[in-house]
Amino acid sequence: MSTPRVKICGITRPEDAVQAARAGADAIGLVFYPSSPRYVDPRRAARILAALPPFVTTVGLFVNADAGLVREYLRELPLDMLQFHGDETPEYGAAFQRPWIKALRMRDGADPAGVAREYAAAGARGLLVDSYVPGTPGGTGERFDWGLLPRESALPLILAGGLTPANVAEAVRQVRPWGVDVSGGVEVRAVTGATLGGIKDRHAVRAFLRAAKA
Numbered sequence: 001m002s003t004p005r006v007k008i009c010g011i012t013r014p015e016d017a018v019q020a021a022r023a024g025a026d027a028i029g030l031v032f033y034p035s036s037p038r039y040v041d042p043r044r045a046a047r048i049l050a051a052l053p054p055f056v057t058t059v060g061l062f063v064n065a066d067a068g069l070v071r072e073y074l075r076e077l078p079l080d081m082l083q084f085h086g087d088e089t090p091e092y093g094a095a096f097q098r099p100w101i102k103a104l105r106m107r108d109g110a111d112p113a114g115v116a117r118e119y120a121a122a123g124a125r126g127l128l129v130d131s132y133v134p135g136t137p138g139g140t141g142e143r144f145d146w147g148l149l150p151r152e153s154a155l156p157l158i159l160a161g162g163l164t165p166a167n168v169a170e171a172v173r174q175v176r177p178w179g180v181d182v183s184g185g186v187e188v189r190a191v192t193g194a195t196l197g198g199i200k201d202r203h204a205v206r207a208f209l210r211a212a213k214a
């Protein structure tokens with residue numbers, strides 16, 4: 001089994017991007033979904049991307065965005081890859097001539113193997129599997145039953161949803177994904193335990209990377 005690639009998603013500050021890269025992150029994600037507490041506008045995104053050292057993949061995350069808006073972001077920002085986290089069709093994903101991955105939320109009856117085949121045929125590079133929480137497209141901090149995932153898939157699987165430094169090693173052992181993706185599980189927490197959307201905890205980021213790649 002190869003060492004899983006790790007994406008740290010929902011970066012909102014240049015210093016967090018640099019810390020994640022120094023800790024060994026393979027990719028960072030910027031959330032362009034306005035309702036997310038991790039949303040960054042293009043000017044802030046540009047500052048984050050400009051701070052990054054080389055050889056870290058930059059991923060722009062969209063949820064059912066207007067295709068014109070995605071194109072505008074692509075013109076303004078040096079994004080390496082797109083992540084579509086809503087109900088985007090294979091045709092939509094294929095329209096941007098940029099490497100892209102599709103997220104599938106694992107609601108009852110979800111068929112990750114079938115979805116992987118369908119999106120592979122349209123040129124997707126990976127299938128990100130996340131938890132299904134009604135009313136929230138992602139970044140929920142919730143896990144799902146990893147036993148529902150197929151052993152074989154037409155696309156590299158990226159496991160997401162409620163991953164933390166404490167559970168990622170077990171997740172990698174069980175699922176053997178191509179990559180893992182985390183957002184809330186490496187954020188600074190208030191005394192109540194709630195995450196402070198978008199502010200990454202550098203100790204948690206380091207611990208997550210160590211555990212994922214051990």
Ligand SMILES: O=C(O)c1ccccc1N[C@@H]1O[C@H](COP(=O)(O)O)[C@@H](O)[C@H]1O
Nearest residue numbers: 009036138139141160161162182183184
């Ligand atoms: O991070 C967000 O706010 C977000 C908003 C809308 C769609 C996706 C989002 N993030 C993605 O959600 C998963 C899991 O996040 P978590 O680790 O459970 O907090 C991850 O793929 C993020 O890229």
